Amino acid sequence: MPMTRITLRQGYSDTRLGEISDILHQSLIDEFAVPEHDRFQIIETLPDAQRSFDRHYLSGTRSHDFMLFHVVAGKPRTSEQKQNFYRVLSERLHTLLAIDPDDVMVVIQFNSAQEWSFSRGEMYRPGG
Protein backbone atom coordinates (compact mmCIF):
# COMPACT_ATOMS: atom_id res chain seq x y z
CA MET A 1 0.00 0.00 0.00
CA PRO A 2 2.80 2.40 -0.50
CA MET A 3 3.04 4.51 -3.61
CA THR A 4 6.36 6.24 -4.20
CA ARG A 5 7.35 9.15 -6.39
CA ILE A 6 11.07 9.20 -7.19
CA THR A 7 12.46 12.50 -8.45
CA LEU A 8 15.78 12.32 -10.26
CA ARG A 9 18.05 14.29 -12.55
CA GLN A 10 17.79 13.53 -16.25
CA GLY A 11 20.17 11.19 -18.02
CA TYR A 12 19.71 7.81 -16.38
CA SER A 13 19.32 4.76 -18.60
CA ASP A 14 16.15 2.72 -18.31
CA THR A 15 18.31 -0.02 -16.84
CA ARG A 16 19.52 2.26 -14.09
CA LEU A 17 15.99 3.49 -13.39
CA GLY A 18 14.97 -0.14 -12.98
CA GLU A 19 17.82 -0.77 -10.54
CA ILE A 20 16.89 2.23 -8.40
CA SER A 21 13.27 1.10 -8.49
CA ASP A 22 14.19 -2.46 -7.47
CA ILE A 23 16.31 -1.28 -4.54
CA LEU A 24 13.50 0.93 -3.28
CA HIS A 25 10.99 -1.86 -3.55
CA GLN A 26 13.17 -4.46 -1.83
CA SER A 27 13.88 -2.00 0.99
CA LEU A 28 10.13 -1.43 1.45
CA ILE A 29 9.55 -5.19 1.56
CA ASP A 30 12.37 -5.85 4.02
CA GLU A 31 11.96 -2.91 6.38
CA PHE A 32 8.50 -1.43 5.89
CA ALA A 33 6.32 -4.55 5.99
CA VAL A 34 5.24 -4.12 2.37
CA PRO A 35 3.90 -7.20 0.55
CA GLU A 36 6.14 -8.49 -2.22
CA HIS A 37 3.75 -7.60 -5.02
CA ASP A 38 2.53 -4.28 -3.62
CA ARG A 39 4.67 -2.21 -5.98
CA PHE A 40 3.66 1.21 -7.26
CA GLN A 41 6.25 3.77 -8.29
CA ILE A 42 6.33 6.90 -10.38
CA ILE A 43 9.71 8.15 -11.57
CA GLU A 44 10.11 11.71 -12.77
CA THR A 45 13.33 13.11 -14.22
CA LEU A 46 13.80 16.85 -14.38
CA PRO A 47 16.29 19.35 -15.79
CA ASP A 48 18.52 21.14 -13.30
CA ALA A 49 16.50 24.36 -13.30
CA GLN A 50 13.50 22.39 -12.09
CA ARG A 51 15.14 20.87 -9.02
CA SER A 52 16.13 23.44 -6.42
CA PHE A 53 17.82 21.97 -3.37
CA ASP A 54 20.32 23.12 -0.81
CA ARG A 55 23.69 21.49 -1.22
CA HIS A 56 24.45 21.08 2.49
CA TYR A 57 21.35 21.26 4.70
CA LEU A 58 21.54 18.17 6.95
CA SER A 59 23.86 16.51 4.45
CA GLY A 60 27.55 16.55 3.65
CA THR A 61 27.37 17.71 0.05
CA ARG A 62 24.50 16.99 -2.26
CA SER A 63 25.58 16.55 -5.86
CA HIS A 64 23.85 16.76 -9.20
CA ASP A 65 22.69 13.19 -8.46
CA PHE A 66 20.44 14.25 -5.56
CA MET A 67 17.39 11.99 -5.47
CA LEU A 68 14.13 12.36 -3.60
CA PHE A 69 11.89 9.43 -2.61
CA HIS A 70 8.40 10.57 -1.64
CA VAL A 71 6.41 7.70 -0.16
CA VAL A 72 2.68 7.65 0.60
CA ALA A 73 1.85 4.65 2.78
CA GLY A 74 -1.48 3.39 4.02
CA LYS A 75 -0.79 2.12 7.53
CA PRO A 76 1.39 3.37 10.40
CA ARG A 77 4.97 2.25 10.93
CA THR A 78 7.05 2.47 14.07
CA SER A 79 9.92 4.87 14.51
CA GLU A 80 12.26 1.89 14.29
CA GLN A 81 10.78 0.77 10.97
CA LYS A 82 11.20 4.27 9.54
CA GLN A 83 14.79 4.50 10.70
CA ASN A 84 15.60 1.06 9.34
CA PHE A 85 13.98 1.81 6.00
CA TYR A 86 15.97 5.02 5.60
CA ARG A 87 19.20 3.27 6.54
CA VAL A 88 18.74 0.21 4.36
CA LEU A 89 17.62 2.18 1.31
CA SER A 90 20.62 4.48 1.60
CA GLU A 91 23.07 1.62 2.20
CA ARG A 92 21.84 -0.44 -0.73
CA LEU A 93 21.86 2.49 -3.15
CA HIS A 94 25.43 3.10 -2.05
CA THR A 95 26.62 -0.50 -2.13
CA LEU A 96 24.88 -1.60 -5.30
CA LEU A 97 24.85 1.58 -7.40
CA ALA A 98 27.57 3.75 -5.81
CA ILE A 99 25.03 6.46 -5.03
CA ASP A 100 26.38 8.82 -2.39
CA PRO A 101 24.31 8.64 0.83
CA ASP A 102 24.50 12.43 0.94
CA ASP A 103 22.31 12.44 -2.18
CA VAL A 104 19.43 10.35 -0.82
CA MET A 105 16.42 12.12 0.71
CA VAL A 106 13.18 10.47 1.79
CA VAL A 107 9.82 11.98 2.77
CA ILE A 108 6.95 9.78 3.94
CA GLN A 109 3.28 10.55 4.34
CA PHE A 110 0.69 8.23 5.84
CA ASN A 111 -3.00 7.90 5.15
CA SER A 112 -5.41 5.06 5.95
CA ALA A 113 -6.49 1.86 4.25
CA GLN A 114 -9.88 3.27 3.25
CA GLU A 115 -8.05 5.85 1.18
CA TRP A 116 -6.80 3.28 -1.31
CA SER A 117 -8.59 1.64 -4.20
CA PHE A 118 -6.23 -0.68 -6.05
CA SER A 119 -8.62 -1.55 -8.85
CA ARG A 120 -12.23 -2.21 -9.94
CA GLY A 121 -13.64 0.61 -7.86
CA GLU A 122 -13.16 -1.37 -4.66
CA MET A 123 -12.09 0.25 -1.43
CA TYR A 124 -9.18 -1.53 0.19
CA ARG A 125 -10.23 -3.57 3.22
CA PRO A 126 -7.45 -4.87 5.49
CA GLY A 127 -7.60 -8.64 5.62
CA GLY A 128 -10.45 -8.44 3.12
Added chain:
Amino acid sequence: MPMTRITLRQGYSDTRLGEISDILHQSLIDEFAVPEHDRFQIIETLPDAQRSFDRHYLSGTRSHDFMLFHVVAGKPRTSEQKQNFYRVLSERLHTLLAIDPDDVMVVIQFNSAQEWSFSRGEMYRPGG
Protein backbone atom coordinates in the same frame (compact mmCIF):
# COMPACT_ATOMS: atom_id res chain seq x y z
CA MET B 1 -11.16 21.64 -2.43
CA PRO B 2 -9.75 18.55 -3.97
CA MET B 3 -6.67 18.68 -6.14
CA THR B 4 -5.94 15.57 -8.18
CA ARG B 5 -2.82 14.33 -9.91
CA ILE B 6 -3.55 11.86 -12.69
CA THR B 7 -0.62 9.72 -13.83
CA LEU B 8 -0.99 8.08 -17.22
CA ARG B 9 1.00 6.38 -19.95
CA GLN B 10 2.03 8.55 -22.86
CA GLY B 11 0.10 8.67 -26.11
CA TYR B 12 -3.35 9.96 -25.23
CA SER B 13 -4.84 12.70 -27.37
CA ASP B 14 -5.75 15.98 -25.72
CA THR B 15 -9.37 15.04 -26.34
CA ARG B 16 -8.99 11.82 -24.43
CA LEU B 17 -7.19 13.59 -21.58
CA GLY B 18 -10.15 15.96 -21.39
CA GLU B 19 -12.59 13.06 -21.24
CA ILE B 20 -10.70 11.37 -18.41
CA SER B 21 -10.53 14.70 -16.61
CA ASP B 22 -14.27 15.31 -17.04
CA ILE B 23 -15.17 11.87 -15.72
CA LEU B 24 -13.01 12.36 -12.66
CA HIS B 25 -14.51 15.76 -11.99
CA GLN B 26 -18.11 14.63 -12.39
CA SER B 27 -17.46 11.67 -10.08
CA LEU B 28 -16.06 14.03 -7.44
CA ILE B 29 -19.11 16.27 -7.76
CA ASP B 30 -21.58 13.39 -7.58
CA GLU B 31 -19.99 11.24 -4.89
CA PHE B 32 -17.48 13.35 -2.98
CA ALA B 33 -19.53 16.49 -2.25
CA VAL B 34 -17.26 18.66 -4.40
CA PRO B 35 -18.70 21.97 -5.68
CA GLU B 36 -19.24 22.09 -9.43
CA HIS B 37 -16.56 24.68 -10.08
CA ASP B 38 -13.98 23.36 -7.61
CA ARG B 39 -11.85 21.74 -10.30
CA PHE B 40 -8.08 21.41 -10.06
CA GLN B 41 -6.24 18.63 -11.85
CA ILE B 42 -2.69 17.94 -12.93
CA ILE B 43 -2.13 15.29 -15.58
CA GLU B 44 1.29 13.75 -16.06
CA THR B 45 2.14 11.27 -18.77
CA LEU B 46 5.23 9.15 -18.43
CA PRO B 47 7.23 6.65 -20.49
CA ASP B 48 6.99 3.01 -19.45
CA ALA B 49 10.33 2.95 -17.65
CA GLN B 50 9.04 5.67 -15.34
CA ARG B 51 5.93 3.84 -14.18
CA SER B 52 6.67 0.72 -12.18
CA PHE B 53 3.59 -1.17 -11.03
CA ASP B 54 2.70 -4.72 -10.22
CA ARG B 55 0.48 -6.31 -12.85
CA HIS B 56 -1.70 -8.30 -10.42
CA TYR B 57 -1.57 -6.97 -6.84
CA LEU B 58 -5.23 -6.58 -5.78
CA SER B 59 -6.26 -6.44 -9.43
CA GLY B 60 -7.00 -8.91 -12.19
CA THR B 61 -4.40 -7.80 -14.70
CA ARG B 62 -3.14 -4.26 -15.00
CA SER B 63 -2.28 -3.32 -18.57
CA HIS B 64 -0.11 -0.67 -20.16
CA ASP B 65 -3.12 1.64 -19.63
CA PHE B 66 -2.81 1.57 -15.82
CA MET B 67 -3.84 4.96 -14.43
CA LEU B 68 -3.36 6.44 -10.99
CA PHE B 69 -5.59 9.13 -9.51
CA HIS B 70 -3.99 10.80 -6.49
CA VAL B 71 -6.49 13.07 -4.74
CA VAL B 72 -5.72 15.60 -1.99
CA ALA B 73 -8.96 16.76 -0.37
CA GLY B 74 -9.57 19.35 2.30
CA LYS B 75 -12.38 17.95 4.40
CA PRO B 76 -13.22 14.45 5.67
CA ARG B 77 -15.48 12.05 3.80
CA THR B 78 -17.29 9.01 5.11
CA SER B 79 -16.30 5.49 4.28
CA GLU B 80 -19.43 5.27 2.15
CA GLN B 81 -18.49 8.37 0.17
CA LYS B 82 -15.04 6.95 -0.51
CA GLN B 83 -16.43 3.61 -1.63
CA ASN B 84 -19.01 5.27 -3.86
CA PHE B 85 -16.44 7.57 -5.40
CA TYR B 86 -14.12 4.67 -6.23
CA ARG B 87 -16.98 2.67 -7.71
CA VAL B 88 -18.51 5.46 -9.78
CA LEU B 89 -15.18 6.65 -11.15
CA SER B 90 -14.26 3.14 -12.20
CA GLU B 91 -17.68 2.40 -13.72
CA ARG B 92 -17.79 5.61 -15.74
CA LEU B 93 -14.26 5.21 -17.08
CA HIS B 94 -15.28 1.72 -18.15
CA THR B 95 -18.66 2.61 -19.63
CA LEU B 96 -17.69 5.85 -21.34
CA LEU B 97 -14.07 5.23 -22.34
CA ALA B 98 -13.74 1.42 -22.22
CA ILE B 99 -11.02 1.67 -19.61
CA ASP B 100 -10.58 -1.65 -17.84
CA PRO B 101 -11.50 -1.37 -14.13
CA ASP B 102 -8.39 -3.42 -13.40
CA ASP B 103 -6.38 -0.42 -14.58
CA VAL B 104 -7.86 2.21 -12.26
CA MET B 105 -6.11 2.96 -8.96
CA VAL B 106 -7.01 5.75 -6.56
CA VAL B 107 -5.15 7.13 -3.54
CA ILE B 108 -6.65 9.88 -1.39
CA GLN B 109 -5.07 12.12 1.21
CA PHE B 110 -6.90 14.57 3.43
CA ASN B 111 -5.76 17.82 4.96
CA SER B 112 -7.80 20.69 6.43
CA ALA B 113 -9.46 23.80 5.08
CA GLN B 114 -6.80 26.12 6.52
CA GLU B 115 -4.27 24.37 4.34
CA TRP B 116 -5.75 25.74 1.14
CA SER B 117 -5.36 29.17 -0.44
CA PHE B 118 -7.22 29.30 -3.73
CA SER B 119 -6.02 32.75 -4.74
CA ARG B 120 -5.02 36.26 -3.63
CA GLY B 121 -3.10 35.07 -0.60
CA GLU B 122 -6.33 34.29 1.25
CA MET B 123 -6.68 31.30 3.50
CA TYR B 124 -9.79 29.26 2.74
CA ARG B 125 -12.52 29.74 5.33
CA PRO B 126 -15.43 27.29 5.25
CA GLY B 127 -18.61 29.19 4.67
CA GLY B 128 -16.49 32.35 4.36
Added chain:
Amino acid sequence: MPMTRITLRQGYSDTRLGEISDILHQSLIDEFAVPEHDRFQIIETLPDAQRSFDRHYLSGTRSHDFMLFHVVAGKPRTSEQKQNFYRVLSERLHTLLAIDPDDVMVVIQFNSAQEWSFSRGEMYRPGG
Protein backbone atom coordinates in the same frame (compact mmCIF):
# COMPACT_ATOMS: atom_id res chain seq x y z
CA MET C 1 11.64 20.55 6.41
CA PRO C 2 9.27 21.65 3.76
CA MET C 3 9.38 20.20 0.30
CA THR C 4 7.42 22.05 -2.36
CA ARG C 5 6.19 21.03 -5.76
CA ILE C 6 5.49 24.00 -8.05
CA THR C 7 3.30 23.32 -11.06
CA LEU C 8 3.47 25.87 -13.86
CA ARG C 9 2.63 26.37 -17.49
CA GLN C 10 5.42 25.79 -19.99
CA GLY C 11 7.51 28.61 -21.41
CA TYR C 12 9.26 30.21 -18.45
CA SER C 13 12.96 30.92 -18.73
CA ASP C 14 15.30 29.29 -16.24
CA THR C 15 15.88 32.76 -14.84
CA ARG C 16 12.19 33.21 -14.18
CA LEU C 17 11.92 29.75 -12.61
CA GLY C 18 14.74 30.76 -10.28
CA GLU C 19 12.94 33.96 -9.32
CA ILE C 20 9.71 32.14 -8.52
CA SER C 21 11.71 29.59 -6.53
CA ASP C 22 13.54 32.32 -4.59
CA ILE C 23 10.31 34.11 -3.70
CA LEU C 24 8.76 30.91 -2.44
CA HIS C 25 11.80 30.10 -0.36
CA GLN C 26 12.10 33.55 1.19
CA SER C 27 8.39 33.50 2.04
CA LEU C 28 8.82 30.15 3.78
CA ILE C 29 11.78 31.50 5.74
CA ASP C 30 10.01 34.71 6.75
CA GLU C 31 6.54 33.39 7.52
CA PHE C 32 6.74 29.64 8.01
CA ALA C 33 9.72 29.34 10.37
CA VAL C 34 11.80 27.48 7.79
CA PRO C 35 15.60 27.49 8.27
CA GLU C 36 17.51 29.48 5.65
CA HIS C 37 19.18 26.46 4.09
CA ASP C 38 16.22 24.09 4.29
CA ARG C 39 15.36 24.40 0.62
CA PHE C 40 13.84 21.61 -1.44
CA GLN C 41 11.70 22.36 -4.46
CA ILE C 42 10.51 20.47 -7.52
CA ILE C 43 9.23 22.49 -10.46
CA GLU C 44 7.11 20.86 -13.13
CA THR C 45 5.92 22.61 -16.26
CA LEU C 46 3.04 21.16 -18.21
CA PRO C 47 1.22 21.76 -21.48
CA ASP C 48 -2.25 23.28 -21.26
CA ALA C 49 -4.09 20.00 -21.77
CA GLN C 50 -2.40 18.64 -18.66
CA ARG C 51 -3.51 21.39 -16.29
CA SER C 52 -7.26 21.49 -15.78
CA PHE C 53 -8.43 24.25 -13.46
CA ASP C 54 -11.54 26.31 -13.01
CA ARG C 55 -11.08 29.91 -14.11
CA HIS C 56 -13.15 31.48 -11.32
CA TYR C 57 -13.63 29.19 -8.31
CA LEU C 58 -12.64 31.31 -5.28
CA SER C 59 -10.65 33.59 -7.54
CA GLY C 60 -11.32 36.57 -9.77
CA THR C 61 -10.06 35.13 -13.05
CA ARG C 62 -7.32 32.58 -13.33
CA SER C 63 -5.21 32.99 -16.45
CA HIS C 64 -2.92 30.75 -18.43
CA ASP C 65 -0.30 31.68 -15.80
CA PHE C 66 -2.10 29.82 -12.99
CA MET C 67 0.48 28.36 -10.62
CA LEU C 68 0.09 25.77 -7.89
CA PHE C 69 2.41 25.51 -4.88
CA HIS C 70 2.03 22.17 -3.09
CA VAL C 71 3.96 22.19 0.19
CA VAL C 72 4.69 19.19 2.42
CA ALA C 73 5.96 20.39 5.81
CA GLY C 74 7.19 18.42 8.77
CA LYS C 75 5.91 20.34 11.78
CA PRO C 76 2.64 22.13 12.57
CA ARG C 77 2.11 25.83 11.93
CA THR C 78 -0.51 28.11 13.42
CA SER C 79 -3.44 29.46 11.49
CA GLU C 80 -1.75 32.86 11.59
CA GLN C 81 1.46 31.48 10.09
CA LYS C 82 -0.49 29.86 7.28
CA GLN C 83 -2.43 33.01 6.52
CA ASN C 84 0.74 35.13 6.58
CA PHE C 85 2.58 32.72 4.33
CA TYR C 86 -0.22 32.75 1.76
CA ARG C 87 -0.42 36.54 1.84
CA VAL C 88 3.31 37.22 1.65
CA LEU C 89 3.91 34.69 -1.13
CA SER C 90 1.10 36.18 -3.19
CA GLU C 91 2.18 39.78 -2.55
CA ARG C 92 5.81 39.16 -3.44
CA LEU C 93 4.98 37.26 -6.62
CA HIS C 94 2.80 40.22 -7.57
CA THR C 95 5.22 42.97 -6.61
CA LEU C 96 8.42 41.40 -7.88
CA LEU C 97 7.23 39.39 -10.90
CA ALA C 98 3.85 40.96 -11.75
CA ILE C 99 2.10 37.63 -11.21
CA ASP C 100 -1.62 38.15 -10.72
CA PRO C 101 -2.72 37.12 -7.20
CA ASP C 102 -5.72 35.46 -8.83
CA ASP C 103 -3.26 32.97 -10.35
CA VAL C 104 -1.59 31.81 -7.12
CA MET C 105 -2.91 28.69 -5.37
CA VAL C 106 -1.31 26.96 -2.40
CA VAL C 107 -2.00 23.57 -0.83
CA ILE C 108 -0.16 22.44 2.30
CA GLN C 109 0.15 19.02 3.89
CA PHE C 110 1.82 18.25 7.18
CA ASN C 111 3.57 15.14 8.38
CA SER C 112 5.98 14.65 11.29
CA ALA C 113 9.72 14.97 11.80
CA GLN C 114 10.26 11.20 11.86
CA GLU C 115 8.96 11.07 8.33
CA TRP C 116 11.96 12.90 6.91
CA SER C 117 15.41 11.62 6.11
CA PHE C 118 17.53 14.38 4.62
CA SER C 119 20.54 12.23 3.82
CA ARG C 120 22.74 9.28 4.81
CA GLY C 121 19.83 7.10 5.85
CA GLU C 122 19.34 9.11 9.04
CA MET C 123 15.91 9.88 10.42
CA TYR C 124 15.47 13.55 11.21
CA ARG C 125 15.57 14.25 14.94
CA PRO C 126 14.41 17.69 16.08
CA GLY C 127 17.23 19.44 17.86
CA GLY C 128 19.38 16.40 17.05
